[in-house]
Amino acid sequence: MSANQTQLHDSPARYGTLSRFFHWSMAAILAWQFATALAHLQLEDTAIEGFLWGTHKVVGLLLIILIVLRGLWSLHNRGHRPASLSLMAKLGHLALYTLMLVVPAIGLLRQYGSGRAFEPFGLPLMPGFEGGSIGWMTAPGVLHSWLGWLLLVLIVGHIAMVYVHRRRPRDEDVLARMLGNRQPSSAGSR
Numbered sequence: 001m002s003a004n005q006t007q008l009h010d011s012p013a014r015y016g017t018l019s020r021f022f023h024w025s026m027a028a029i030l031a032w033q034f035a036t037a038l039a040h041l042q043l044e045d046t047a048i049e050g051f052l053w054g055t056h057k058v059v060g061l062l063l064i065i066l067i068v069l070r071g072l073w074s075l076h077n078r079g080h081r082p083a084s085l086s087l088m089a090k091l092g093h094l095a096l097y098t099l100m101l102v103v104p105a106i107g108l109l110r111q112y113g114s115g116r117a118f119e120p121f122g123l124p125l126m127p128g129f130e131g132g133s134i135g136w137m138t139a140p141g142v143l144h145s146w147l148g149w150l151l152l153v154l155i156v157g158h159i160a161m162v163y164v165h166r167r168r169p170r171d172e173d174v175l176a177r178m179l180g181n182r183q184p185s186s187a188g189s190r
């Protein structure tokens, strides 16, 4: 297939259209999600917090749906995706996947266990219940914020490593695999 043809599936040279869609749309939505969390932490009781924080749960729900689909798609493409540059890169991506799933999952678990209703777009996803909260569901809730901030730290590290690989002459410019139609430059270190 030529470098300029649309390619739905991944190949060893580059990520395909669907993987790129998941990657960049989730990057943008996660940026919004962290803006809501920062507003909650730093701008309590302001109009900005009122607006941003009001979207946190529903955007979190959207993110967990996207990460499940993305994970399934990456499993489907296993064996013919671009190879990781190193074991660290592989583990880093695995950690990003794990936290993108675990952080919203804990949020939803705590939401259910609290007994409070959660009805995104009016859909009765969690109608709520009487009689107090369910302890084992709400207890891991404290981890939600900590792991959420850890995810942000890993994302900053991930972006920094993309820059490092671009700058190091002997490394492969991995951005070419995830952006545009260019074929990546031949790897000096693989």
Ligand code: HEM
Residues within 6 Å of the ligand: 033, 034, 037, 038, 040, 041, 056, 057, 058, 059, 060, 061, 063, 064, 100, 103, 104, 105, 107, 108, 111, 118, 144, 145, 148, 149, 151
């Ligand atoms: C990938 C998705 C998500 C990310 C990255 C994320 C991240 C965060 C972060 C960093 C905080 C800490 C904010 C602070 O320190 O004030 C937080 C708080 C919170 N999140 Fe999420 N969240 C996600 C999804 C969800 C979901 C799906 C729910 C529930 C349906 C949820 C409910 C909450 C609640 C209630 C708090 C406030 C906790 C408190 O004040 O103790 N989050 N989230």
Ligand code: HEM
Residues within 6 Å of the ligand: 019, 023, 026, 027, 028, 030, 031, 074, 082, 083, 084, 085, 089, 093, 094, 096, 097, 100, 155, 158, 159, 162, 174, 175, 176, 177, 178
């Ligand atoms: C919320 C932010 C982000 C997250 C959670 C994230 C996560 C990931 C993950 C899990 C992968 C592995 C491929 C996959 O399975 O999709 C990946 C690959 C990649 N990401 Fe990100 N990413 C984020 C933002 C960015 C940004 C802003 C850039 C650009 C500076 C970037 C550049 C890349 C590149 C170039 C690859 C391919 C790496 C390779 O082939 O080894 N990412 N990203």
